Amino acid sequence: MWIPTHQMICEPQRIIAFFLESFCSFLRLSYRGKSWCDCSELHTLSHFVVYEFFYQISCKSRFTIELKTGLIPFLMRSSAITPEMDGAQVTVAGWVHEIRDLGGLIFIVLRDREGFVQITLPKKVVDKDVFKRAKKILRESVIKVEGIVKKEEKAPNGFEIIPKSLDILNESQAPLPLEVTEKVPADLDTRLDNRFMDLRRPKISSIFKIKSQVTKSIRDFLHNQGFIEVQTPKIVATATEGGTELFPISYFEKEAFLNQSPQLYKQILMSAGFEKVYEIGPIFRAEEHNTTRHLNEATSVDIEMSFTDHEGVMQILENLIARVYEDVVTKCEKELEILEIKLEIPDTPFQRITYTEAIELLGNQIPWGEDLDLQALKSLATKIEGIYFITDWPTKIKPFYVMAHEDERISKSFDLMHNYIELASGAQREHRYERLAENIKAKGLSVESFDFYLKAFRYGIPPHAGWGLGLERLIMAMLGLSNIREAMLFPRDRTRVSP
RNA sequence: GCCCGGGUGGUGUAGUCCGGCCCAACAUGUGGGCCUGUCGAGCCCACGCCCCGGGUUCAAAUCCCGGCCCGGGCGCCA
Numbered sequence: 307m308w309i310p311t312h313q314m315i316c317e318p319q320r321i322i323a324f325f326l327e328s329f330c331s332f333l334r335l336s337y338r339g340k341s342w343c344d345c346s347e348l349h350t351l352s353h354f355v356v357y358e359f360f361y362q363i364s365c366k367s368r369f370t371i372e373l374k375t376g377l378i379p380f381l382m383r384s385s386a387i388t389p390e391m392d393g394a395q396v397t398v399a400g401w402v403h404e405i406r407d408l409g410g411l412i413f414i415v416l417r418d419r420e421g422f423v424q425i426t427l428p429k430k431v432v433d434k435d436v437f438k439r440a441k442k443i444l445r446e447s448v449i450k451v452e453g454i455v456k457k458e459e460k461a462p463n464g465f466e467i468i469p470k471s472l473d474i475l476n477e478s479q480a481p482l483p484l485e486v487t488e489k490v491p492a493d494l495d496t497r498l499d500n501r502f503m504d505l506r507r508p509k510i511s512s513i514f515k516i517k518s519q520v521t522k523s524i525r526d527f528l529h530n531q532g533f534i535e536v537q538t539p540k541i542v543a544t545a546t547e548g549g550t551e552l553f554p555i556s557y558f559e560k561e562a563f564l565n566q567s568p569q570l571y572k573q574i575l576m577s578a579g580f581e582k583v584y585e586i587g588p589i590f591r592a593e594e595h596n597t598t599r600h601l602n603e604a605t606s607v608d609i610e611m612s613f614t615d616h617e618g619v620m621q622i623l624e625n626l627i628a629r630v631y632e633d634v635v636t637k638c639e640k641e642l643e644i645l646e647i648k649l650e651i652p653d654t655p656f657q658r659i660t661y662t663e664a665i666e667l668l669g670n671q672i673p674w675g676e677d678l679d680l681q682a683l684k685s686l687a688t689k690i691e692g693i694y695f696i697t698d699w700p701t702k703i704k705p706f707y708v709m710a711h712e713d714e715r716i717s718k719s720f721d722l723m724h725n726y727i728e729l730a731s732g733a734q735r736e737h738r739y740e741r742l743a744e745n746i747k748a749k750g751l752s753v754e755s756f757d758f759y760l761k762a763f764r765y766g767i768p769p770h771a772g773w774g775l776g777l778e779r780l781i782m783a784m785l786g787l788s789n790i791r792e793a794m795l796f797p798r799d800r801t802r803v804s805p
Numbered sequence: 806g807c808c809c810g811g812g813u814g815g816u817g818u819a820g821u822c823c824g825g826c827c828c829a830a831c832a833u834g835u836g837g838g839c840c841u842g843u844c845g846a847g848c849c850c851a852c853g854c855c856c857c858g859g860g861u862u863c864a865a866a867u868c869c870c871g872g873c874c875c876g877g878g879c880g881c882c883a
Contacts, residue, residue: 428841484815550882
């Protein structure tokens with residue numbers, strides 16, 4: 307039997323590590339295939355076992371072993387507790403979601419990051435002070451409860467916790483700025499003004515847990531494909547690409563702006579020989595748009611890849627999207643269930659339609675060479691379902707860095723569409739210096755102000771292609787959100803800069 | 806930026822068309838009371854609201870003007 311030495315007690319992290327390791331392997335062996343415990347729960351469960359172990363040692367020996375591993379040692383999450391733990395002592399902490407006071411019996415629904423757990427206080431069973439404190443508690447206060455798990459069929463999830471102690475870690479004020487329980491709806495504006503509380507609602511936090519999985523999947527996928535993650539500047543000197551308006555900022559004695567996209571920098575990195583780069587970062591657009599699908603600060607997923615063309619990066623994009631959907635379906639089951647979403651993994655390759663075909667499909671109402679407006683895209687979405695590419699756009703409506711086909715009116719470009727919403731846009735890039743400089747002039751932009759960029763094209767740059775994907779657009783499309791603001795923790799729009 | 810709709814307790818709505826029956830209703834909430842199996846607990850009592858400014862009128866939440874704010878649609882948008 308292993309007995310902790312004094313030195314080891316002084317190093318609680320090492321003891322924990324030791325126990326986690328040994329008990330995780332113990333549990334893996336012992337409970338393989340058992341229905342009540344899957345591997346994702348092992349980590350939390352091992353905490354529980356360690357707690358029990360120390361509890362037993364404390365009871366049976368003359369030593370009091372104090373394990374201080376932060377504020378609340380062996381804190382358990384609601385999702386890790388099961389009816390099979392009947393009789394075990396656990397510590398839970400979280401927010402008071404609801405209180406149902408039946409007089410001699412009080413139910414507290416405690417909410418933590420993982421879900422809900424019912425704390426039951428029968429007057430005759432629990433400590434008098436604990437009962438009194440529970441009577442006075444205000445909703446959304448943060449509490450810590452130590453108690454015994456009790457298997458109980460009448461309780462939600464088949465168990466409840468009978469508290470030995472109940473501490474109010476932080477009391478909430480009343481009334482609340484909005485209802486976390488969703489009994490009464492709140493306007494988006496009210497919700498965003500009180501986003502900290504809005505985000506306590508499982509439906510809302512699920513969006514961001516899924517968003518986290520999406521970014522993780524993107525990183526995993528791109529790393530596996532040999533991409534390296536980069537960070538490019540968000541403060542830039544010149545109004546780079548034209549088109550969109552930029553936010554001017556005060557930069558000492560110089561003029562500067564917030565960057566609209568990492569486009570020029572990721573291309574420079576192709577000249578640097580990085581070959582495959584990606585960046586997930588903020589982009590800023592100073593457009594006074596006021597719609598449910600635009601933000602003034604958004605997150606862009608950008609890739610740039612050498613020795614390939616537009617087709618090459620389109621394949622990366624469709625495989626990436628399919629992989630992201632697959633990961634969300636398999637790893638965010640709980641969140642999808644909370645959001646009541648049945649997600650279908652799109653088949654690859656995605657449907658491809660050229661700009662010219664799209665115009666024809668729309669009955670040639672739009673003159674060739676003009677951009678597809680919202681009405682046209684909405685009409686197109688009634689004819690093509692789900693996710694699809696529109697390729698080979700007219701060169702003149704695409705930015706200067708897009709490469710043209712042999713027929714120079716058409717560019718090697720594509721947009722990735724979900725119904726009528728543009729998710730991503732990409733192209734093979736013009737890597738030939740003379741042509742690129744010509745394009746810049748043709749767009750009425752100054753070649754001099756692009757010298758920091760053009761320089762990289764004079765000393766050997768491979769042919770390359772890339773795309774930019776709007777992360778919030780993707781989340782919005784995937785989860786069927788009606789407003790892109792729902793996909794941003796603290797959205798920035800035409801009027802909102804706070805919180 | 807344009808067009809349309811809106812602003813009523815902490816939150817979400819009704820009332821505005823057709824001024825007076827509205828010192829404003831309902832739900833949720835909060836405070837108090839009853840209640841030992843709730844799970845949107847129930848029952849009883851109480852508390853709390855007409856965006857701001859100006860105008861019309863005997864009388865304005867309601868009509869008119871201006872402002873501010875919000876929502877939807879469009880435009881703009883590598």
